[in-house]
Amino acid sequence: MGRKRFTPEGIITHLRTVEIETGKGASVQDVCRKLGVCEQTYYRWKREYGGLRVDQAKRLKGLEQENTRLKKLVADLALDKAILEEVAEGNF
Numbered sequence: 001m002g003r004k005r006f007t008p009e010g011i012i013t014h015l016r017t018v019e020i021e022t023g024k025g026a027s028v029q030d031v032c033r034k035l036g037v038c039e040q041t042y043y044r045w046k047r048e049y050g051g052l053r054v055d056q057a058k059r060l061k062g063l064e065q066e067n068t069r070l071k072k073l074v075a076d077l078a079l080d081k082a083i084l085e086e087v088a089e090g091n092f
Contacts, residue, residue: 004036008057011045018042
């Protein structure tokens with residue numbers, strides 16, 4: 001079975017749905033089954049996105065992507081620096 005990708009907006013919608021349904025007396029397990037996610041996924045989402053609004057979640061994901069991009073750039077520059085230092089010392 002293929003893996004589904006949920007957007008931050010969809011995740012927050014699912015979290016709110018679970019909150020509403022559990023408030024009505026349904027169990028988390030039943031609501032998660034209706035939504036098509038496992039309980040473990042729900043609790044992971046709750047830990048990561050709990051208390052966020054949709055616009056905040058979008059901004060969070062954007063910042064995470066930017067952070068990843070910048071980390072890759074720093075790693076590339078550090079590698080380039082190490083290579084240049086070795087060449088400068090004559091240890092190639």
